[in-house]
Amino acid sequence: MTDNLTPAARLKQHFSFRVINQVRQVIDLWRQLPAQHWSAERMMDFTLAVEKLVRFSQRFEAARHEKLARQLLSTLAHIAVGHSPDSAQLESLNQTIIALSKTALRHTDDKAAETLIPEKKPVYIALSNTDHALTMAEQMQYFGLRPELQRTAHDFSQALERRHPAAVVLDLDFAGPGQGLELAQSLQQSRENPLPVLFTYRETPPTLEQRLATLRNGGLGIYEEMDVQSVIGHLENLLDSTPDVPFKILIIDDSRAQATHTANVLNKAGMVTQVANDPLLVLDVLSGFTPDLILMDMYMPGCNGMELAKVIRQQREYINLPIIYLSGEEDRERQLAAMAEGGDDFLTKPVDPGHLLTTLRNRVSRARQLQNLIACDSLTGLLNHTHLLGALQDAMRKNEDVPISFVMVDIDHFKQVNDRYGHPAGDLVIRNLSLFLRQSLRKSDPIGRYGGEEFAIILIDATAQQARQIMDDIRLNFANLIHDGQSLRVTFSCGIAEWSGQSISELVATSDQALYRAKHNGRNQVQTAEQGE
Numbered sequence: 001m002t003d004n005l006t007p008a009a010r011l012k013q014h015f016s017f018r019v020i021n022q023v024r025q026v027i028d029l030w031r032q033l034p035a036q037h038w039s040a041e042r043m044m045d046f047t048l049a050v051e052k053l054v055r056f057s058q059r060f061e062a063a064r065h066e067k068l069a070r071q072l073l074s075t076l077a078h079i080a081v082g083h084s085p086d087s088a089q090l091e092s093l094n095q096t097i098i099a100l101s102k103t104a105l106r107h108t109d110d111k112a113a114e115t116l117i118p119e120k121k122p123v124y125i126a127l128s129n130t131d132h133a134l135t136m137a138e139q140m141q142y143f144g145l146r147p148e149l150q151r152t153a154h155d156f157s158q159a160l161e162r163r164h165p166a167a168v169v170l171d172l173d174f175a176g177p178g179q180g181l182e183l184a185q186s187l188q189q190s191r192e193n194p195l196p197v198l199f200t201y202r203e204t205p206p207t208l209e210q211r212l213a214t215l216r217n218g219g220l221g222i223y224e225e226m227d228v229q230s231v232i233g234h235l236e237n238l239l240d241s242t243p244d245v246p247f248k249i250l251i252i253d254d255s256r257a258q259a260t261h262t263a264n265v266l267n268k269a270g271m272v273t274q275v276a277n278d279p280l281l282v283l284d285v286l287s288g289f290t291p292d293l294i295l296m297d298m299y300m301p302g303c304n305g306m307e308l309a310k311v312i313r314q315q316r317e318y319i320n321l322p323i324i325y326l327s328g329e330e331d332r333e334r335q336l337a338a339m340a341e342g343g344d345d346f347l348t349k350p351v352d353p354g355h356l357l358t359t360l361r362n363r364v365s366r367a368r369q370l371q372n373l374i375a376c377d378s379l380t381g382l383l384n385h386t387h388l389l390g391a392l393q394d395a396m397r398k399n400e401d402v403p404i405s406f407v408m409v410d411i412d413h414f415k416q417v418n419d420r421y422g423h424p425a426g427d428l429v430i431r432n433l434s435l436f437l438r439q440s441l442r443k444s445d446p447i448g449r450y451g452g453e454e455f456a457i458i459l460i461d462a463t464a465q466q467a468r469q470i471m472d473d474i475r476l477n478f479a480n481l482i483h484d485g486q487s488l489r490v491t492f493s494c495g496i497a498e499w500s501g502q503s504i505s506e507l508v509a510t511s512d513q514a515l516y517r518a519k520h521n522g523r524n525q526v527q528t529a530e531q532g533e
């Protein structure tokens with residue numbers, strides 16, 4: 001694709017990658033700030049990186065990046081030297097950083113472009129079985145990863161000296177029985193942050209002792225060597241650089257001083273807070289703020305914490321919202337009674353900040369995992385039907401100024417896949433397609449499993465024509481994937497409709513008609529909606 005560009009266009013493209021690289025730098029520094037307690041020095045590094053981003057985007061005419069970088073600078077200007085941002089500032093900075101991370105290229109925007117980005121670190125593959133290693137490397141490439149094969153322990157050590165990989169896939173028995181583990185041990189020894197390692201085994205599943213040993217040597221998972229798809233899925237999660245959405249905590253406490261103190265502790269850890277001093281206003285605050293967790297005092301005027309927890313729990317949408325009491329109440333019986341009334345935990349004031357933060361992080365992470373399980377399809381991890389339509393509604397509400405395309409994808413002759421290769425092979429194809437779509441699209445493009453072998457995608461900021469190009473690229477690449485490591489290749493058909501103000505059901509029906517045309521015209525193709533559809 002890049003080969004067809006004029007020299008001027010190529011130069012422009014080259015410079016646009018410098019902007020993207022600077023974006024990555026900014027995001028990286030941002031993510032480190034809470035752990036570095038927002039030190040003046042690190043805040044200065046961050047500010048300088050943002051200023052550099054402004055300069056680069058001005059020079060290379062990247063207006064969107066320039067606007068976002070300027071937004072960051074204007075918020076930063078209000079934070080006094082040596083201070084951490086307050087909740088409003090944190091939220092504003094977080095939102096802008098997330099918007100920035102979404103400006104990164106789609107994998108399909110230009111394949112050659114991706115390889116120009118030097119930050120993209122390799123994944124080292126060290127397997128004893130060379131054929132398996134080659135298959136794994138080939139499949140990884142289709143998923144946009146950069147595999148590098150290491151054939152001997154010596155090659156592996158030398159490669160590590162040359163460049164740190166993003167992650168390592170290591171056979172437990174690489175270079176001899178049990179040698180993979182020893183290699184992992186030596187490579188982690190002098191390292192402050194352990195290198196992420198995914199271990200693989202052949203045939204005999206590892207014993208508990210082996211599993212423990214992998215864990216102690218930076219192992220994040222163990223997979224059967226032929227289960228390439230799970231390895232790639234794990235790597236994809238591991239290397240996803242989209243910043244996490246910050247935790248949102250609602251603090252309910254009639255004491256302003258106590259609430260401010262707690263908010264400060266949480267803000268320093270990068271959590272966004274809202275304080276409600278009047279418990280009777282909590283329901284309004286809840287619907288506006290949508291917290292991940294409530295931290296609540298027990299005794300307040302008007303109503304007490306237990307009553308309030310009961311009222312909150314009466315509403316379906318808050319049944320799973322974690323509620324933690326933070327109170328001076330030391331009587332164990334009363335604490336237990338409070339928890340029986342809908343609270344999840346009880347912390348006694350004064351609480352150690354480390355204890356408070358760890359409790360909140362655990363609770364919120366678990367609640368989010370649960371929420372994900374509810375919203376996502378179990379086979380693919382993509383949004384389920386209901387939540388995809390919810391995402392479409394959201395996208396329509398939030399993105400009135402940009403084009404939105406709704407894409408439906410249906411695997412071709414899938415019944416034959418099941419019939420010839422068996423149902424598990426069919427499941428594997430479905431999982432591969434979902435992983436492939438995730439890898440190929442922006443993190444901001446919601447993807448869902450719409451039905452059995454049918455997927456739907458919301459492409460934000462893409463006209464039907466752009467969507468067609470993106471999906472056609474994916475279609476061509478996907479057709480190259482060999483799903484069972486031998487001969488199983490599959491294609492898909494795709495229908496696209498651009499939103500022009502119609503209702504959700506009309507938009508879905510229109511793209512469905514385009515999909516029907518793609519099937520009818522011979523499958524393995526992308527069709528956009530025609531006028532009158």
Ligand SMILES: Nc1nc2c(ncn2[C@@H]2O[C@H](COP(=O)(O)OP(=O)(O)OP(=O)(O)O)[C@@H](O)[C@H]2O)c(=O)[nH]1
Nearest residue numbers: 410411412413414415416418423426427452453519
């Ligand atoms: N393995 C597997 N198969 C599924 C799943 N969900 C649906 N299917 C199968 O997908 C097949 C869909 O077949 P059809 O709707 O006839 O379409 P097709 O064979 O893909 O043919 P075209 O769509 O016309 O190209 C059915 O055989 C379903 O049993 C699933 O989760 N796993």
